[in-house]
Amino acid sequence: MYHLPKQKIKRKGRLGSFKFFLLFIFFIFVFFGIMFEFGFLNKQKLISPIPDVLYKKNNQDQIKGNSIWQVEEKLRKSKIDFSSSSLASDSSYLVRLKSGETINFSSEKSLDEQISSLQLMLYRFTIEGKRLERLDFRFDKPVVVFGK
Numbered sequence: 431m432y433h434l435p436k437q438k439i440k441r442k443g444r445l446g447s448f449k450f451f452l453l454f455i456f457f458i459f460v461f462f463g464i465m466f467e468f469g470f471l472n473k474q475k476l477i478s479p480i481p482d483v484l485y486k487k488n489n490q491d492q493i494k495g496n497s498i499w500q501v502e503e504k505l506r507k508s509k510i511d512f513s514s515s516s517l518a519s520d521s522s523y524l525v526r527l528k529s530g531e532t533i534n535f536s537s538e539k540s541l542d543e544q545i546s547s548l549q550l551m552l553y554r555f556t557i558e559g560k561r562l563e564r565l566d567f568r569f570d571k572p573v574v575v576f577g578k
Contacts, residue, residue, distance in 0.1 A: 435575040441495075450534075498506070498515055498516065498523065500571065501515055501523050502515055504542065505525065505545065508548075513527065522568050523537065530563075532563070533548060533564075535568075547567070548565065561576060561578075562577065
């Protein structure tokens with residue numbers, strides 16, 4: 431029986447492991463390519479069937495990326511009951527709550543921050559027993575008018 435020299439055996443082993451490594455890398459690329467193709471790894475945003483456009487109330491357009499629809503949606507998510515909302519002549523949002531309060535939201539400021547402040551104020555005034563009539567967020571500091 432003929433034995434191969436030790437150097438040839440090592441080369442054959444190294445060459446075999448190198449081929450195995452290349453084959454392994456090839457299969458990894460194929461696997462991730464298939465996963466990406468079928469969308470398992472591709473996390474694209476879904477396209478909304480609802481357009482991000484203001485449905486026009488009083489024939490006025492969208493302001494600063496927010497619309498009446500978005501204001502109403504954020505109020506619903508915050509669990510603030512309102513009876514009506516509209517776009518005021520000075521480009522602010524006018525919202526009337528179901529309990530009768532009138533709220534003016536600024537279109538120049540963050541709507542989320544204004545709604546958070548509204549929640550806190552409504553909570554505080556309810557605890558203190560004060561009846562809120564009007565709240566205006568258009569200024570640097572909110573203007574509060576209490577009812578009698």
